[in-house]
Amino acid sequence: MKCPFCHNDDTQVLDTRVSEEGDAIRRRRRCNKCEKRFTTYERIELAMPYIVKKNGSRCDYDSSKLRASLMLALRKRPVSAPAIDSAIEHIEERLLASGEREILSVQVGELVMHELKRLDKIAYIRFASVYKSFEDVAEFRDMIDEFSPTAHPRKKTSKLV
Template sequence: MKCPFCGSLDTQVIDSRVSETGDAIRRRRKCLACDKRFTTFETVEMRMPQVVKSNGTRLDFNVEKIRTGFNRALHKRFVPTEFVDQAIARITANIHSLGEREIPSRSIGEMVMAELYKLDKVAYIRFASVYKSFQDVEDFRSALHEVERPAAKKPAAKKAKHV
């Protein structure tokens, strides 16, 4: 670890402790060149997979795109921000749990639709109309019938296909 004071690479760990939250290691270090002390933190870096769009292009995962989709679908709907945050956290955790390096954008869209279905049926229809590119009234009618189905037949998020 490079000393932030003199730039020397010759440093020594004096003390290591788990942080209060338990998700980082706090290390107290001493520079052997200038004798100054400093603290570093070691944390886990979780990399999200690349998103593979339908045209084959690959983009970095961006949780803000998911949030924007939720916000557009939920415009003027009274769903607490806390519920939206929880839904986004479930989607992100689901993507992490897949353990893949790439995920089709379609899979993410399906996860968003499943969460919107649970939060607000109108928002679900709004999102589905754009996501599934509804072309006519019959497409809306089909989506409405889907929402009106008994609870046992609710759509579920599809697992990502291995790319």
């Protein structure tokens, strides 16, 4: 550790303690050249991966965007705020656990879909319809059929004239 006063590389640790919050290590140091004392802190650095969008551009991970997407899908659905917070935590844990510096936005979308499927089926279908760019009713029907205990063919209904 360089001395902040004389920039000497030769410093000595005099005292080491865990911070009151328990999230950092505090070290008192002394420079062997200028004899001045200073304090350093050691903290865990958790860096979320960059998000690579479909067009190839990169942006910082933004938890408020994730929350907004979930809230839009869950609008007027009976899902508690703690359940939503938990889903966000699960997604963020998976992103951190990946160990990747960059992750495709498509992969984040899949994580969101997984959590929504667990939380609320309607919200899951809402999100999927936008995320997967549904173009007709048949795609909605196929998604809904995923949740039926036994997939059965739909009866053909007569068209109204």
